Amino acid sequence: SQQGEEDPQALSIQEGENATMNCSYKTSINNLQWYRQNSGRGLVHLILIRSNEREKHSGRLRVTLDTSKKSSSLLITASRAADTASYFCATVYGNNRLAFGKGNQVVVIP
Amino acid sequence: EAGVAQSPRYKIIEKRQSVAFWCNPISGHATLYWYQQILGQGPKLLIQFQNNGVVDDSQLPKDRFSAERLKGVDSTLKIQPAKLEDSAVYLCASSLETGQGVNEQFFGPGTRLTVL
Numbered sequence: 001s002q003q004g005e006e007d008p009q010a011l012s013i014q015e016g017e018n019a020t021m022n023c024s025y026k027t028s029i030n031n032l033q034w035y036r037q038n039s040g041r042g043l044v045h046l047i048l049i050r051s052n053e054r055e056k057h058s059g060r061l062r063v064t065l066d067t068s069k070k071s072s073s074l075l076i077t078a079s080r081a082a083d084t085a086s087y088f089c090a091t092v093y094g095n096n097r098l099a100f101g102k103g104n105q106v107v108v109i110p
Numbered sequence: 111e112a113g114v115a116q117s118p119r120y121k122i123i124e125k126r127q128s129v130a131f132w133c134n135p136i137s138g139h140a141t142l143y144w145y146q147q148i149l150g151q152g153p154k155l156l157i158q159f160q161n162n163g164v165v166d167d168s169q170l171p172k173d174r175f176s177a178e179r180l181k182g183v184d185s186t187l188k189i190q191p192a193k194l195e196d197s198a199v200y201l202c203a204s205s206l207e208t209g210q211g212v213n214e215q216f217f218g219p220g221t222r223l224t225v226l
Binding site: 042043044045048088090094095096097098099100101102103 | 153
């Protein structure tokens with residue numbers, strides 16, 4: 001299976017703290033993407049990291065990729081209540097197809 | 111720019127009934143995808159269209175699911191007859207024409223289907 005698997009599944013943190021979630025996958029990839037899903041905005045693309053990249057930043061997001069371990073991590077710094085959502089990693093295979101993991105539930109307590 | 115539109119937003123049916131979902135992608139996006147997201151899981155790709163042709167339908171349960179994109183713009187996903195395990199959110203996404211490289215997928219709000 002191409003699907004990523006996130007770890008941990010659920011995370012509850014105080015506003016201002018950092019949140020880290022991990023994802024593992026099983027086969028070779030060209031790139032890996034992270035998505036956020038909440039009731040307000042649906043499923044939204046956050047960041048893409050290519051297989052030849054090790055780290056990428058976007059605002060308060062930091063993504064790392066370790067292709068030797070077939071794993072990725074997403075760090076959200078200085079979390080806000082609005083970051084409360086489910087976060088999914090997705091590997092890209094074939095012709096731009098996405099294989100999603102099961103997701104991390106993150107709750108940021110104000 | 112208008113996003114991906116889907117309707118209806120919610121649907122409740124009884125098992126063995128039929129149901130259809132509609133999706134209108136972002137203007138100019140040649141590629142359209144249908145995903146099924148069961149509660150507590152990530153979305154699973156059902157079918158991918160490039161213009162009006164099917165690129166991948168390997169995970170579509172073809173005995174009961176069908177999809178079409180006749181004019182290469184909007185698309186319809188149908189379930190006939192529905193089973194209890196079809197209860198899920200059905201997400202439509204679109205992207206620019208895929209060729210070399212990766213194009214970001216934009217998702218619609220989804221249709222939440224409950225089969226009783």
